[in-house]
Amino acid sequence: xxxxxxxxxxxxxxxxxxxxxxxxxxxxxxxxxxxxxxxxxxxxxxxxxxxxxxxxxxxxxxxxxxxxxxxxxxxxxxxxxxxxxxxxxxxxxxxxxxxxxxxxxxxxxxxxxxxxxxxxxxxxxxxxxxxxxxxxxxxxxxxxxxxxxxxxxxxxxxxxxxxxxxxxxx
Amino acid sequence: xxxxxxxxxxxxxxxxxxxxxxxxxxxxxxxxxxxxxxxxxxxxxxxxxxxxxxxxxxxxxxxxxxxxxxxxxxxxxxxxxxxxxxxxxxxxxxxxxxxxxxxxxxxxxxxxxxxxxxxxxxxxxxxxxxxxxxxxxxxxxxxxxxxxxxxxxxxxxxxx
Numbered sequence: 001x002x003x004x005x006x007x008x009x010x011x012x013x014x015x016x017x018x019x020x021x022x023x024x025x026x027x028x029x030x031x032x033x034x035x036x037x038x039x040x041x042x043x044x045x046x047x048x049x050x051x052x053x054x055x056x057x058x059x060x061x062x063x064x065x066x067x068x069x070x071x072x073x074x075x076x077x078x079x080x081x082x083x084x085x086x087x088x089x090x091x092x093x094x095x096x097x098x099x100x101x102x103x104x105x106x107x108x109x110x111x112x113x114x115x116x117x118x119x120x121x122x123x124x125x126x127x128x129x130x131x132x133x134x135x136x137x138x139x140x141x142x143x144x145x146x147x148x149x150x151x152x153x154x155x156x157x158x159x160x161x162x163x164x165x166x167x168x169x170x
Numbered sequence: 171x172x173x174x175x176x177x178x179x180x181x182x183x184x185x186x187x188x189x190x191x192x193x194x195x196x197x198x199x200x201x202x203x204x205x206x207x208x209x210x211x212x213x214x215x216x217x218x219x220x221x222x223x224x225x226x227x228x229x230x231x232x233x234x235x236x237x238x239x240x241x242x243x244x245x246x247x248x249x250x251x252x253x254x255x256x257x258x259x260x261x262x263x264x265x266x267x268x269x270x271x272x273x274x275x276x277x278x279x280x281x282x283x284x285x286x287x288x289x290x291x292x293x294x295x296x297x298x299x300x301x302x303x304x305x306x307x308x309x310x311x312x313x314x315x316x317x318x319x320x321x322x323x324x325x326x327x328x329x330x
Contacts, residue, residue, distance in 0.1 A: 005194050030207055055185035083183075085183070113248075125198060132191075134177060137177065
């Protein structure tokens, strides 16, 4: 897609398996993304981010020495973070509830369950670009708003500064 | 109690403008882009197989280390189908489900169930006819065995 907005995007792939990194790179190349950086784990990715501007991160969950959850926490909370609002897609074969919740509470933007398909990857990128998430900052959390659906019958407590009983969250 | 701050999307920098975002979204949903992506995965399958075989080797070497078996089984489950190793992925999925369920019930995973799954994963990943009917039968039998062992443990716990 020459000349498209996708060509201007830069993406960081954080994945410990070089074959999966290579696949993700090829999938991004095929939609016109050329500026792609790679890191094998969370701390290497932080080094890349200190030096390069990235618009989107695709990160594995399970990596050593720094996994995707700690990496996400660093991006969201570290005073050194270049962009605490960075969209982060967590790609994982681990679907246990406690892991998914830990990643969500660290501030992950979207999940992508393995096995990945081109359609599932592109759908997450489209979602992030077209419907960016609102962020929430409080004493115990900073990251994308974790409320995904409006609860029409929710009666409070109203804990966010813009909360009114008329607010509906998409 | 202090309320949390809500930061709307237009209050922080976005990577692309709204109109570009809409164009990107449309492009990424188009059938030719999806077909091209599917072809990329297909063309990468032989390289991906090497990645799966790395994990299979590590699974074999994990022996009786439950955390390592758990981790490698999940990696294989997440990877195998994309690499075109459907049966390997299915057996790994069965092992993951069994280990997750055992952990949820605070049970020690049955060593024989784990060993049989690992052996079947190794054989399937190296088989020339990976997606054969026999692989499906093996996956089904192992799944039944895992379910039986979990039910047995439940009955045992109830009797105690």
